[in-house]
Amino acid sequence: MTRLLVTGSSGMLGANLALLAQEMGFEVLGWTNSRPLVNAPFVTRPVDFLNQPALAQAFKAAQPDALINCAAQANVDAAEKQPGVAFRINADAAGELALLARIAEIPMIQVSTDAVFDGTQGNYRETDTPNPLNTYAKSKLAGEQAVAEANPAAVIARVDFYGWSLTGTRSLAEFFFNNLTAGKPVNGFTDMFFSPLYVGHLAKTLLEMLERRLGGIYHVYSSESLSKYDFGVRLAQEFGLDASLIRPISALDSDLLARRSLNLSMNTDKLQAALGKPLPSQAEGLHALHADLDSGLRQKLLSLDH
Numbered sequence: 001m002t003r004l005l006v007t008g009s010s011g012m013l014g015a016n017l018a019l020l021a022q023e024m025g026f027e028v029l030g031w032t033n034s035r036p037l038v039n040a041p042f043v044t045r046p047v048d049f050l051n052q053p054a055l056a057q058a059f060k061a062a063q064p065d066a067l068i069n070c071a072a073q074a075n076v077d078a079a080e081k082q083p084g085v086a087f088r089i090n091a092d093a094a095g096e097l098a099l100l101a102r103i104a105e106i107p108m109i110q111v112s113t114d115a116v117f118d119g120t121q122g123n124y125r126e127t128d129t130p131n132p133l134n135t136y137a138k139s140k141l142a143g144e145q146a147v148a149e150a151n152p153a154a155v156i157a158r159v160d161f162y163g164w165s166l167t168g169t170r171s172l173a174e175f176f177f178n179n180l181t182a183g184k185p186v187n188g189f190t191d192m193f194f195s196p197l198y199v200g201h202l203a204k205t206l207l208e209m210l211e212r213r214l215g216g217i218y219h220v221y222s223s224e225s226l227s228k229y230d231f232g233v234r235l236a237q238e239f240g241l242d243a244s245l246i247r248p249i250s251a252l253d254s255d256l257l258a259r260r261s262l263n264l265s266m267n268t269d270k271l272q273a274a275l276g277k278p279l280p281s282q283a284e285g286l287h288a289l290h291a292d293l294d295s296g297l298r299q300k301l302l303s304l305d306h
């Protein structure tokens with residue numbers, strides 16, 4: 001049985017990934033930080049990436065066979081306010097984990113982001129040059145570089161995803177679902193493009209990438225890109241909610257603190273070729289989101305949060 005270390009297992013991706021991996025027969029060890037999980041069906045341990053000696057000690061004690069680093073300061077506005085903390089967690093700690101994984105001779109996936117691009121081009125390939133606009137994105141790019149330097153065999157998986165979370169409010173899908181279910185009007189950006197993958201599909205794909213021993217940078221996204229407004233409309237249609245509550249607006253008219261990239265549509269040819277199959281469409285992702293609501297996954301995730 002593979003002993004899989006999932007950092008950030010109290011976060012949205014980490015929790016979904018840890019639950020799926022556990023179900024698939026991995027022995028999961030989940031690291032958390034400030035949020036202990038309640039009744040998690042896998043072993044958890046708090047490890048603060050701001051404490052470097054504790055990180056190394058905890059890794060040695062864990063003795064994993066594989067590592068997926070989902071932990072991050074992923075709050076864009078918080079990173080803007082505390083850049084030192086963001087760089088420590090997103091860059092330095094990622095590089096330290098990559099070195100530990102190389103010494104232990106285990107495969108590692110570093111989870112990164114499409115925000116490393118400035119969004120002026122779109123249809124980004126792995127070979128395109130990053131140009132991060134805000135502190136969060138700069139710290140994640142520094143994390144990619146630290147990981148690649150310490151451990152050239154590691155996978156750097158650039159992602160963007162939606163799904164059900166422990167707080168019930170973490171993802172864009174939950175933003176639209178919660179507001180539209182309550183009959184509340186919301187804004188949807190018509191000029192911000194992305195290629196989000198349903199988190200369940202992302203988790204499964206990351207495990208497949210580990211199994212196939214891929215290495216290097218990969219774009220792990222839906223095969224289909226769309227605007228955030230269109231995503232909201234398609235989610236409303238999937239759940240039978242009122243799409244007319246979504247007001248189409250320009251992101252340039254919003255008051256976001258940190259600068260955001262506008263066109264983050266991503267090219268997934270490299271990963272589709274490596275896996276020998278297409279990545280899911282938006283319709284497939286939204287159906288899976290719906291099916292996981294019906295199967296009780298949303299409740300299960302909410303119950304992990306105290």
Ligand SMILES: NC(=O)c1ccc[n+]([C@@H]2O[C@H](COP(=O)([O-])OP(=O)(O)OC[C@H]3O[C@@H](n4cnc5c(N)ncnc54)[C@H](OP(=O)(O)O)[C@@H]3O)[C@@H](O)[C@H]2O)c1
Nearest residue numbers: 008010011012013033034035048049071072074113160161
């Ligand atoms: N959400 C998205 O759509 C998106 C898009 C692109 C890329 N990503 C990347 O995907 C990954 C997962 O994102 P997410 O949305 O799942 O994040 P999230 O829900 O914000 O979770 C972040 C996780 O990191 C942990 N963490 C934060 N500070 C830490 C510290 N000092 N030491 C150790 N762990 C710490 C948190 O632990 P506690 O909660 O216990 O404190 C939590 O488990 C990140 O690498 C992020 O950059 C996310």
